[in-house]
Amino acid sequence: MKMKYIIYLLLIIGIGGLVAYRIIDNQQSKQVSKSSAQNQNIPTIDGMVLLPSGFEEDISLSGTLEANEQIAIRSEVSGLVERINFTEGSKVNKGQLLVKINDVELRARLSKATTAQNLAQENERRAALLLEKQAISQEEYDMASAEYFSAKAEIQLIQAQLQKTSIYAPFQGTIGLRNISVGEYLTSNDIIANLVNTDRLKLTFSIPEKYASRVKIDDVFNFTSSNTQKTHQAKIYAIEPTLDLQTRTLKMRGYTNNENQTLYPGMFVSIALPLETITDALMVPSESLIPIQNGKKIFVFSDGKAVEREVQTGARTSSMVRVLSGLKPGDTILTYGVMALENGTPVKLRLKNPS
Numbered sequence: 594m595k596m597k598y599i600i601y602l603l604l605i606i607g608i609g610g611l612v613a614y615r616i617i618d619n620q621q622s623k624q625v626s627k628s629s630a631q632n633q634n635i636p637t638i639d640g641m642v643l644l645p646s647g648f649e650e651d652i653s654l655s656g657t658l659e660a661n662e663q664i665a666i667r668s669e670v671s672g673l674v675e676r677i678n679f680t681e682g683s684k685v686n687k688g689q690l691l692v693k694i695n696d697v698e699l700r701a702r703l704s705k706a707t708t709a710q711n712l713a714q715e716n717e718r719r720a721a722l723l724l725e726k727q728a729i730s731q732e733e734y735d736m737a738s739a740e741y742f743s744a745k746a747e748i749q750l751i752q753a754q755l756q757k758t759s760i761y762a763p764f765q766g767t768i769g770l771r772n773i774s775v776g777e778y779l780t781s782n783d784i785i786a787n788l789v790n791t792d793r794l795k796l797t798f799s800i801p802e803k804y805a806s807r808v809k810i811d812d813v814f815n816f817t818s819s820n821t822q823k824t825h826q827a828k829i830y831a832i833e834p835t836l837d838l839q840t841r842t843l844k845m846r847g848y849t850n851n852e853n854q855t856l857y858p859g860m861f862v863s864i865a866l867p868l869e870t871i872t873d874a875l876m877v878p879s880e881s882l883i884p885i886q887n888g889k890k891i892f893v894f895s896d897g898k899a900v901e902r903e904v905q906t907g908a909r910t911s912s913m914v915r916v917l918s919g920l921k922p923g924d925t926i927l928t929y930g931v932m933a934l935e936n937g938t939p940v941k942l943r944l945k946n947p948s
Contacts, residue, residue, distance in 0.1 A: 637941040639929040640894050641878075645922050648874035648915060650908040651867040656798030656816070660858040661848070662764050662790040668694060669757040671780045674773055681770050685762045685788070692773070692785055694758040703751045710744035717741040766790035791858065794851050796827050798864055799842035807868045808832070808845065816849075816864045818856060825849055825856070868908075875920055876913040881928040882906065891920070892927040892934055894942050899927055901936045 672694040679691050720737035723729045762768075769787040773779060796816065800808060812829045827849035836843050849856070882889045882904070889906055892899040904919030920926070925942065927934070934940070 635939050635941050636930065636933075637943050638892075638894075638899070638927045638931065638934070639945050640925050640927045640942045641945055643875055643877070643920055643922055643924045643926055645873035646876055648871045648876060648908075649867050650869045650871065650915070651814075651865045652800065652804060654798050654800060654864040654866055656796050656862050656864050658818075658856055658858055658860040658862060659795040659797060660789045660791055661793045661795060662766060662788075663858065664763065664788050666691065666760065666768075666785040666788055667781055667783065668692070668760055668779050668785065669781060670694060670754055671778070672696070672698075672758060674775050674777050674779050677771065677773070677775055679768050679771075679786075681768065681786070683768060685766065685768050687762055687765045689762045690759055691762055691768070692760040692779075694760070694779060696755055696758040699751055699755050699758065703748065703755065706744065706747045706751055710741070710748055713737075713741035713744040760785070762788060764788070764790055765792075789858065791851055791854060791856075794849050794856055794858065796847045796849060796862065796864075797844065798846075799837065799840065799844045800866065802836055802841045802843065804868060805836070805843045808843075808866065812867070814847065814864060814866045816862045818860050818862050820860070821855070823855075871915075875916045875922065876910075877916055877920070877926055878928045879909065879912060879914050881926055881931060882914060883931065891916075892931050893920070894925040894927055894940065897939055897941075899931070899934045899936070899938045899940045901934075 674692060675695045676693040677691075678689070678693070679685055685691065717737045717740070720729060720734045724731065724734040766788050767790075769789065771786045773783065773785050779785070808829065810829055810832065813826060814829070815824050815826055817824055827847040829845055829847045832845040833843060877891065881891055883891065885903070888903060890901050890903050893902050894900075902919050905917045907915040907917045909915065925944075927940065927942075928945070
């Protein structure tokens with residue numbers, strides 16, 4: 594009888610063990626299936642390891658080229674044009690005679706004034722001798738002396754007018770198209786031609802108020818003109834002492850050499866003005882940044898998960914943005930496909946080098 598109970602007990606234990614094994618095996622199979630399904634749903638995100646790099650922070654501006662020197666040549670005296678001593682569009686030197694105005698009438702007046710001066714000088718001499726002998730009054734002598742000095746001043750005036758009948762180039766440059774002809778009556782309102790010095794050009798532009806303290810005299814910058822993609826270099830030589838109150842900008846001026854004469858006054862140019870050169874900047878792709886209410890955030894790969902970090906950003910290029918705080922060198926950032934991520938989302942990383 595006792596043996597019978599033992600057999601029954603062994604059967605019950607065997608059946609119970611078999612049932613327990615089946616239950617445990619089913620649970621493990623479900624966990625494996627669930628884990629496999631989860632692994633299949635984990636997104637693969639592009640990422641890169643953040644390394645310091647060189648970066649030149651600059652701002653894009655527009656400006657206008659101006660001639661180093663530019664004037665409209667006019668005559669200070671009126672008269673007939675006797676000679677034109679320049680060729681349109683040619684180079685002229687400083688002091689070169691450009692136009693000669695007929696001076697026959699002025700020379701005749703000078704001859705008359707010279708005769709009057711000689712007579713006044715002789716009368717003054719005689720009056721001085723008579724004054725010594727007290728033959729005339731002091732008043733009579735003063736009148737004779739005044740006539741002499743008046744005649745002398747008249748000669749100086751005519752001589753100054755005679756000098757103005759010869760019009761000279763005040764500086765070296767290129768003379769433009771002339772607006773006069775020989776034999777034409779010229780007045781002080783008539784423009785003879787324009788004289789422009791373009792060997793060196795001025796470049797005038799304005800920068801926003803917030804950058805004013807970061808720009809100084811002798812700073813070098815690059816610019817491109819509208820007619821060519823060639824990059825030219827210029828240097829700042831003058832800065833306005835006050836801001837424009839309406840635009841809140843600061844005007845400044847640079848110069849650039851133009852020996853090849855490829856640039857012309859009046860050209861519109863695009864300026865890249867450097868503000869700072871940084872050797873250890875942290876640059877991230879612009880698509881990796883997500884705007885939030887108080888700034889921007891970025892996802893960092895850590896322990897198989899996407900961990901969000903709030904960052905402060907600075908200057909940017911066409912594709913990269915400088916991060917000022919929130920990241921450190923060696924962080925692995927997620928760069929593409931991050932808009933749908935949440936903090937702590939499991940991800941698979943696909944490392945890529947920054948472009």
